[in-house]
Amino acid sequence: MSVNAFHGHAHNRICQLTNHPLYRTVLGLEDLETCERVFSASNSVARVIRFASHFHWQQFLDLHFKQWNEDRYADISKFLFNNYKQAIKLITEFTPQLTIYKNSNGITDTDIQRWPEDELRYLKDLQTEPETDAVPAAYVEALITLKKVQADYDSLAGFQFAGTKENACSIVAKRTGVRRRVLMAMTAVEDLEALLQVEERWSENCKEYLAALDYINRREFIRAVCELEGLVIQRLFELSKANLAGTGYKMRQHISKALVRRSAAIKASLDRYNKLAVKQKPKRPTLDYSEVASWCLIGEFELLKDSRYGVLQQPWSLPVNREIMTKYFKTVCAHTELVRLNVEVARLQDWVDREDVHLKEVADSLTVTDPLLACAVKQVYLRQRRVNNVHRARLRTIYKLPGYSGVIPSISVNMSPSDVDNAAVAHELDATDSILVDEDDTLNDEGNRLDEVMERILILA
Numbered sequence: 499m500s501v502n503a504f505h506g507h508a509h510n511r512i513c514q515l516t517n518h519p520l521y522r523t524v525l526g527l528e529d530l531e532t533c534e535r536v537f538s539a540s541n542s543v544a545r546v547i548r549f550a551s552h553f554h555w556q557q558f559l560d561l562h563f564k565q566w567n568e569d570r571y572a573d574i575s576k577f578l579f580n581n582y583k584q585a586i587k588l589i590t591e592f593t594p595q596l597t598i599y600k601n602s603n604g605i606t607d608t609d610i611q612r613w614p615e616d617e618l619r620y621l622k623d624l625q626t627e628p629e630t631d632a633v634p635a636a637y638v639e640a641l642i643t644l645k646k647v648q649a650d651y652d653s654l655a656g657f658q659f660a661g662t663k664e665n666a667c668s669i670v671a672k673r674t675g676v677r678r679r680v681l682m683a684m685t686a687v688e689d690l691e692a693l694l695q696v697e698e699r700w701s702e703n704c705k706e707y708l709a710a711l712d713y714i715n716r717r718e719f720i721r722a723v724c725e726l727e728g729l730v731i732q733r734l735f736e737l738s739k740a741n742l743a744g745t746g747y748k749m750r751q752h753i754s755k756a757l758v759r760r761s762a763a764i765k766a767s768l769d770r771y772n773k774l775a776v777k778q779k780p781k782r783p784t785l786d787y788s789e790v791a792s793w794c795l796i797g798e799f800e801l802l803k804d805s806r807y808g809v810l811q812q813p814w815s816l817p818v819n820r821e822i823m824t825k826y827f828k829t830v831c832a833h834t835e836l837v838r839l840n841v842e843v844a845r846l847q848d849w850v851d852r853e854d855v856h857l858k859e860v861a862d863s864l865t866v867t868d869p870l871l872a873c874a875v876k877q878v879y880l881r882q883r884r885v886n887n888v889h890r891a892r893l894r895t896i897y898k899l900p901g902y903s904g905v906i907p908s909i910s911v912n913m914s915p916s917d918v919d920n921a922a923v924a925h926e927l928d929a930t931d932s933i934l935v936d937e938d939d940t941l942n943d944e945g946n947r948l949d950e951v952m953e954r955i956l957i958l959a
Contacts, residue, residue, distance in 0.1 A: 511732040515618040520827050526835030527581060527588075539566060572885050574846060575892035579899075582839050585832040586901040592825040599822050605813075610826045613814035620809065624728035627721070634710040635717065637690040641700065641707075644683040651676045719774040719782075726767040730790060731809070733764060764790065840904030847893055847907055850886035857882060 519525045543562045547555045600606065654673045691699065700707040713720070765787050775782035813819050857879035864872035897906045 512618060512621050515614050515621075520824070520831065521614055523827060523830045523834055525831070526838050527585060527831050528835075536566075572888070575889040575896075578839060578843055578846065579892055579896050581835060582843075582896055582899060582902070585835045585839065586899060588828050588832040589836075590901070592829045596822065596826055596829065607826070609813070610823055613819065613823050614827075616812060617814045620812070621728060621731065624724045624731075627717075631713055633690065633693060634706065635714050637687070637694060637696075638700070638707055638710040638714060640683065640686045640690055644680070644687050647676060647679045647683050651680050716778070719771075719778055722767065722771045722774050726764070726771050727809075729764045729767055733761065836903060843893060843896055843904050844907075846889060850889050854879070854883050854886055 515521060519528060519530055540559075540562060543558055547558045550558065600610075651673070654669065654676055687699075690696075768785055768787055768790060772784040775784050809815050814823065857875060861872050861876040861879050864875060896902060897904075
């Protein structure tokens, strides 16, 4: 499963690392926003058919999608050109930067590929209690339980039978119940000893016992720290996306709404942390929500300095490494995109050539047997030929791109130089700015990009 690029950045970080197209490199530069674009385009019909009859409602929708289909066909070659140009630009721009950074820091492609996996593992570990802590704690709790029930059994074992028969039966029943609990506690202790491979049962003075006992006493606080840590880490990583210079206005709005929802969870987790922090020995510092909401770097989160996972020492947590990781995966996606584009360019070239030949042959064959139908087919042929000639001109522009690695076919015999203005087509393509996969529009209002997010978040403070 994959999440479309626009909405993916508003999902939590675990979802992004698992399903975002940036890390699913087999998708190339595909942003998976086709349905979103279809729905957005069809919104223009709503105001026309709002009060229309059922017939006209269907008629307008049918006309809209017929025109949509024709427009999309006319733009296929432009789409391929923009994607090819974008992929080449990403590779040309990022590859030297990646090479210099890898050589200067002694890292490899394997290291960068492992960073998202390490980050995902870290975030998932925060959701569950580590087995290395949970099992010793369970063992100590089992020892405490065994000691307690053993004391209860010993107190009953030395009791002398006296009094009535009813009292004797009651004592026997209690002793039997306590004995059963002793056996269950002993079984639990032995199972945990086998799991921990304990050769000699821990005493109350051994260091392992004391360490586990201390962890039990601090467990609730540690869980609160881990919960708060995980929420803040995800928020910081998503906020870094909202703060990117290349992120469009609409995407920042979308991300900010998700951050506001997550900030409510952070506030609740922060309240639990502060209540437990003052009960620790020594007391831990309390945190203010407005302070947490204003942090933009992992290094500003003091709680992480005591994290048992050592997140500040992880290479994927450094802002410069995260930027390099994004550039690396975009470069990999760009290479994948070029492979697919070479296939699609060849398919489009073959289609436009075959379609023109086929329509012309059909029109010629019907000239004698059915002149009216032949005239209609010829009209379709002439219209498609004009569109296909534009495709051919754009395809020739693609073949001339520096870095084009596909097959360059011979010039089509179906097109004469006067069929289309090649200079106009080239100018049209050069004037088209390629859109990066993580941009949703061209309105980059840099002055307000972070203020909008922070204003929404601080409302909850």
